[in-house]
Amino acid sequence: MVLPITAFYASLLGICYLYLSFLVIGARRRHNVSLGDGGHEDLGRLSRAHGNFSEYVPITLIMIACFEANTGQGWAVHALGSAILFGRVLHAYGLGRHSGVSWQRFTGMILTFLAMLVTAVGNLALIHFGM
Template sequence: MGLLITAFYASLLGLCYLYLSIVVISVRRREQISLGTGDNPELERLNRAHGNFSEYVPITLILLACLESLGAFTWVLHVGASALLFGRVIHAYGLRHHTGTSWQRVAGMLLTFGAMLFLAAANLYMIHYTVV
């Protein structure tokens, strides 16, 4: 039947990534910065939001796809994937709108790390206790 839940969350996360890309490009154009951040604090924060997204989302989606292919319960998949989605959105918001540490950045990273840990542990559980 396919990896429908993974496809759903990958699509939502893909739209988020596209949005972050457009925001970075618009600031680059406005500030006329083609490479790097030009010591522009706003662009540095946006660049990190974009970079953090691209660093954490792929491996977590792979974990989600593996877990879905192992036949995990739907609710387990939604818990892990929604934690990732909300974590990345909250984190990006915190980086875009606040300098320094903010509760959004902390909450976003906790949700992201929680999603990774949860999905990795669930995969290990499924591998150990399921006959594949």
């Protein structure tokens, strides 16, 4: 089974994850902290952006792959992949730059939750109704 659209977004998200990893590593080196955040707010925010990414992206990509495999429309797979990609990028940017709520963080979470919800409902519809 070939899932080219999901593979495209998984690859872009993988590059984003590596970038977040390098940001955390750089902050750890700069502050000489190997575990935790050492009380450094910037390291704490970067670590959470990295962790939050790893918490939401895998399940969403799995559901998108299922949607594509269940003959979901290509345009819909692209819309879902774009939503999770832009949602995670916005969220990471907002969390990395602001200690409080920011429009980037808020919008990123909305896009992430929409991608998850629409993908889950879409998969259930494809399975149940054979759409």
